[in-house]
Amino acid sequence: MRANQWIPWVFVLLWSTGFTGAKLGLPYCGPFTFLAIRMALTLLCFAGLVAALRPSWPTAPQMRRQWVSGGLLHGGYLGCLFAAIKLGVPAGLAALVMGLQPLLTAVLSWWLGEQRFRAVQWLGLALGLAGTALVIAGSKGLALSGNPGIAFVAAGLLMITFGTLYQKRRGQGVHPLTGTFHQYLSAFCVTGLLALSFERGDKVVWSGEFIFALGWSVLMLSVLAVLLLMRMLRDGDVSRVAAYLYLVPGLTALQAWWLFGERLSELALGGMVMAAAGVALVLRGGNSSSLNRPGRQTGAGKG
Secondary structure, X not given: XXXXXXXXXXXXXXXXXXXXXXXXXXXXXXXXXXXXXXXXXHHHHHHHHHHXXXXXXXXXXXXXXXXXXXXXXXXXXXHHHHHHHHOOOOHHHHHHHHOOHHHHHHHHHHHOOOEEOOHHHHHHHHHHHHHHHHHHHOOXXXXXXXXXXXXXXXXXXXXXXXXXXXXXXXXXXXXXXXXXXXXXXXXXXXXXXXXXXXXXXXXXXXXXXXXXXXXXXXXXXXXXXXXXXXXXXXXXXXXXXXXXXXXXXXXXXXXXXXXXXXXXXXHHHHHHHHHHHHHHHXXXXXXXXXXXXXXXXXXXXXX
């Protein structure tokens, strides 16, 4: 199997652990403090990679674009997600609401005139949406309508959707190492400011579980998974990349059931199967037509 074939599956598996990792680490500190520490450690990792490999440095306009992407994808999205889980939203449910991103991304790409989809791909996206709805209905989702954390999940959904589209449209043409370094620089500023504003004085309990959750989040998610995501965005159209995320809710729900005893009903299991079928249809539909407008930045990164 070629690298570009297994990369999406490794990414999906790693990305799904982010929700359960958050629930594992958040009992020991505030959500923004956790993220600020995570971003600082991630910056050190990427600084080491940049120093060792010496990739090309982005221009000032390219750096600004990476700051926008990082603020949305890592600062805003993760900040909203961690705040929601801290407020009691189950990790599985948070992943399920985020599972709406593929459809939202596809509709926005179509509305912006960047892509056309075959009928079978629209059917696949609809099946993925229906499957996600079934998993939500089969979990605690319907009983949490009054939880303020749901608003954070919805805000996070918008952040990651617009961040993904912005990165694909405006953030290309940069080496993935230096580009991601600047994204995390932006995310550190965002999460650090939030931690100072809302969690100043809160203590961090350095337990074994917290250190494991933090280490996993830095190395497996912020470094490896994000580099895989940047590679996927560089090599494929954004709707196909987003379609893989339909698989994340099911994997997260299974992890949450195993680790935390979160409910996993037969209806939820059926929804996971339906979502997986939707992904298969989107991917079998072939490449969507891209409508690159004159003057738009479409160059691939150099990595």
